[in-house]
Amino acid sequence: MSENRNDDSESQIAAPSVAGRLMQPPPYNRVAVIGAGSWGTALATIAARNGRQTKLWGRNPKVIRSINAGTGNPTYLPGVALPRSLLATDDLAAALADAEAVILVTPSPTIRAMSAAIREHLAPGVPVTLCSKGIETQTGLLLSQVVEAELPGHPVGALSGPTFAGETALGHPTAATIAFPFSYEDRLNPSFSPAARMAVTMGDDMFRPYISDDLIGVEVGGAVKNVIAIACGMMTGAGFAQNTRAALITRGIDEMKLLAEALGGRRETVTGLSGAGDLTLTCSSETSRNMSLGKQLGEGLLRSECFGGKPVVVEGEVNAVSVIDLSRRIGVPMPICEAVHNVLHNGGDLRETFAELWSRPMESEPRTMDIAAHHAPGVVPANSV
Ligand SMILES: NC(=O)C1=CN([C@@H]2O[C@H](COP(=O)(O)OP(=O)(O)OC[C@H]3O[C@@H](n4cnc5c(N)ncnc54)[C@H](O)[C@@H]3O)[C@@H](O)[C@H]2O)C=CC1
Numbered sequence: 057m058s059e060n061r062n063d064d065s066e067s068q069i070a071a072p073s074v075a076g077r078l079m080q081p082p083p084y085n086r087v088a089v090i091g092a093g094s095w096g097t098a099l100a101t102i103a104a105r106n107g108r109q110t111k112l113w114g115r116n117p118k119v120i121r122s123i124n125a126g127t128g129n130p131t132y133l134p135g136v137a138l139p140r141s142l143l144a145t146d147d148l149a150a151a152l153a154d155a156e157a158v159i160l161v162t163p164s165p166t167i168r169a170m171s172a173a174i175r176e177h178l179a180p181g182v183p184v185t186l187c188s189k190g191i192e193t194q195t196g197l198l199l200s201q202v203v204e205a206e207l208p209g210h211p212v213g214a215l216s217g218p219t220f221a222g223e224t225a226l227g228h229p230t231a232a233t234i235a236f237p238f239s240y241e242d243r244l245n246p247s248f249s250p251a252a253r254m255a256v257t258m259g260d261d262m263f264r265p266y267i268s269d270d271l272i273g274v275e276v277g278g279a280v281k282n283v284i285a286i287a288c289g290m291m292t293g294a295g296f297a298q299n300t301r302a303a304l305i306t307r308g309i310d311e312m313k314l315l316a317e318a319l320g321g322r323r324e325t326v327t328g329l330s331g332a333g334d335l336t337l338t339c340s341s342e343t344s345r346n347m348s349l350g351k352q353l354g355e356g357l358l359r360s361e362c363f364g365g366k367p368v369v370v371e372g373e374v375n376a377v378s379v380i381d382l383s384r385r386i387g388v389p390m391p392i393c394e395a396v397h398n399v400l401h402n403g404g405d406l407r408e409t410f411a412e413l414w415s416r417p418m419e420s421e422p423r424t425m426d427i428a429a430h431h432a433p434g435v436v437p438a439n440s441v
């Protein structure tokens with residue numbers, strides 16, 4: 057790993073230098089990964105291959121036995137050989153004993169309960185990096201706010217980006233953003249912020265983290281992209297092609313930007329890896345469970361028939377509810393997410409819903425100009441959609 061690997065961070069962080077070089081933050085040497093699904097196993101693989109003492113907690117004894125026996129995690133991450141140094145356990149206390157950093161990566165609806173469950177096992181001040189994507193349905197809170205509420209006193213951040221678990225674990229060149237809010241001390245010395253230390257902990261020649269202090273922008277991108285990916289899948293399944301996908305991706309970014317900004321995040325974060333990057337990935341491939349669910353529905357399958365009837369984590373399905381509740385509450389129009397919500401949760405007809413999406417009143421691009429004031433009378437301004 058080169059000494060100046062963080063020199064093009066996604067935020068404007070002026071890292072202190074010694075003789076013109078960035079200082080190398082110390083990594084977290086003992087890492088606990090909570091959640092032994094595909095993404096948790098991939099992240100534990102990266103940490104272990106980088107020489108961190110890594111413990112992976114999972115609740116499925118068969119998965120734990122298989123990892124510790126050296127036969128990998130065929131249930132969630134088939135075809136990937138895992139580092140032999142990786143230790144799996146179903147005992148939370150054992151996983152978290154001595155941990156210097158925690159990676160939390162169970163599905164979004166479980167994050168509050170998992171945070172509460174790990175509380176008594178965490179040493180004071182240990183940072184928690186969320187790698188799950190979503191917004192809590194009952195409260196409209198970002199997952200980091202849920203973790204902060206359950207784990208006061210622990211720095212909370214997120215790792216997010218275009219990262220299919222299998223490709224990441226196999227060592228395909230991959231980049232992601234690690235965001236933590238910066239304290240005053242972090243601004244004086246950003247190289248030693250939790251974001252920079254996590255980036256050094258996880259980064260290697262195959263996995264390249266960028267650091268950011270815009271946690272809200274990063275989390276909004278991760279939550280909304282799954283809903284837009286379902287829309288892309290729905291329209292692909294209904295028989296439409298590249299023009300449609302490009303339009304949904306681009307207008308999806310616009311929806312992310314408005315929501316991120318309304319919640320206190322930055323628009324430019326949404327154009328980075330955790331927003332546009334992840335949206336492009338998930339909208340372009342059936343490796344994405346969100347895209348794939350949408351496509352099967354677009355092809356006419358019933359929800360119960362999708363994925364051969366097997367339970368699969370599709371974050372955009374549950375997050376369509378939380379995103380739409382939040383957007384309506386704060387008055388941010390998100391027409392693509394509304395369309396997905398209507399089909400998934402209101403029984404709306406897929407083709408009719410998307411036909412209506414495409415025939416909405418004229419809007420400006422970007423959605424800031426009051427076009428009714430500039431164009432024909434009767435045209436509805438963008439912000440009233
Ligand atoms: N798979 C991927 O490529 C990526 C996934 N993610 C995110 O990571 C999060 C986890 O997804 P995956 O690992 O892909 O899911 P997965 O379906 O591969 O695994 C889910 C894991 O969660 C566990 N789990 C389910 N219910 C639980 C509960 N009530 N309490 C504790 N554990 C529970 C399962 O035992 C399993 O280990 C999601 O938010 C997803 O959006 C983020 C980036 C990439």
Ligand SMILES: O=C(CO)COP(=O)(O)O
Nearest residue numbers: 217218219220344345346
């Ligand atoms: O978030 C992901 C890739 O970055 C995984 O997407 P899916 O959950 O749609 O499979």
